[in-house]
Amino acid sequence: MKSISENIDNKYTNGDQRSYIGSRQTGIFCRDICSERESISENIEHFASTYDAILSGYTACKICQPLYVSEQTPDQIVELLSWEDDYQNKPLSDDDLRERGLDAKIVDNWFLTHHNMTFSIYQRMNRMMLAMKALNNAHFDVNTYGGMTLLVHFGDLYQMIFSDISEKPKGPKGNNIVCFSYLDLSIGSMFIAATEKGVCLLEFSDRLKPMSEFKTFINRYNATLEYRENIYIEQAKRQLNEYLDGKRKTFTIPLDIKGTPFQTESWMSLMVIAYGTTSSYLDLANYMATPKAIRAVGKINGMNPVSIIIPCHRAIGTTGKLVGYSGGLSRKDSLLNLEQKNKNNPFPY
Structure with missing residues (x-):
């Protein structure tokens, strides 16, 4: 049986350009033909790539699954993407991937080819967006966001969000x-x-x-x-x-x-x-x-x-x-x- 993302991909014919839409209300981005996407014009942003959407602070829709690339998504990557909740709480290292039977280089190459970023950067962006959402919702949980035991005030969120800059x-x-x-x-x-x-x-x-x-x-x-x-x-x-x-x-x-x-x-x-x-x-x-x-x-x-x-x-x-x-x-x-x-x-x- 084909996945939802494969069925959506099959709707792109004659070389049509694929695009993505981010909802400012939910912080989620979808394929432009996703049935669940935001439709109110002032609440959306348009993106030419998944990279642009993620860099702008959006997380991927779980309905239309914009990170999947139809038949170009190997079984290993499909399995990896299904573990999303795992690496949002604790980033997966190269050793973690090997323990799960995955080759870190293959994973990084696939993400670079299709999403213009390595898997480690993708994980980091996802965790950063979770922290931003927690900040906006005034919700601070010491057991989330990578096991940061001091994540109890904004100073800690700041360190997580902006440490690299x-x-x-x-x-x-x-x-x-x-x-x-x-x-x-x-x-x-x-x-x-x-x-x-x-x-x-x-x-x-x-x-x-x-x-x-x-x-x-x-x-x-x-x-x-x-x-x-x-x-x-x-x-x-x-x-x-x-x-x-x-x-x-x-x-x-x-x-x-x-x-x-x-x-x-x-x-x-x-x-x-x-x-x-x-x-x-x-x-x-x-x-x-x-x-x-x-x-x-x-x-x-x-x-x-x-x-x-x-x-x-x-x-x-x-x-x-x-x-x-x-x-x-x-x-x-x-x-x-x-x-x-x-x-x-x-x-x-």
Whole structure:
């Protein structure tokens, strides 16, 4: 009897390009024709490969089984993939594979050929995503995630998630420090980072692409990432809670953002949009005297490194429709409703 994945693979005919869809709601990616995949457009991301989906923080669907490659999946690999629960809790070493009758080189070669990563990297990414989900759900179990006996607070999760990108950078600026912490806010959990000059990152934890974004992020600041708060993180935490409680309209937190001149100008243009109001991407492009760059402005605003404080949620489509927000359209709607409700209230700040 053919597996579900083989039946799905047989639907691809005439050399059609295979693609994958990730659900932002579940954190799962599927083949594009999976009957169980997410269908609401604002809740999905499209990927050209399993590698891209996994690197972006998604785990494979157990219904359509996108990691299986029809008849090109040897029995050994089929058996290995069926042990998924085993190596999510404790990574399988080369010796473990040999004890189970598998050749580690064959396994790695198959994963490299079909998913552009070794099996060990695949295991690591899976465990990292489990840790991220545990963080988002505020669930910490000392018996999970590789038997880490000290996994009882975020500091330990941080070590697991980011240990491979927290090495001290080389070069004359290698003593730079980026402090990094976790905020539990009413709008959702967020990651925050700050240098000695100001806040440089504020992003919803369930939207973050840890491997790709953080490697780029750390390289940009040529800094060591440390899990601790500094004065700017403490200040941001206080002001964000005041804002979400309807008691603050403006932020007075120093920022230290890095980007191209056009990126920086685009992000700073968002600061002009007043509390309780909105502007279209066309308005922003005109404000920057680049009316033909509306798409570029929209794309760059979607890359805003400091959510809420740099109010990209106040940017809307030309027709007035809510479009494009890294934290999800439901959060964008919530933030705009919060501001509308409180815009006429007198605040001390």
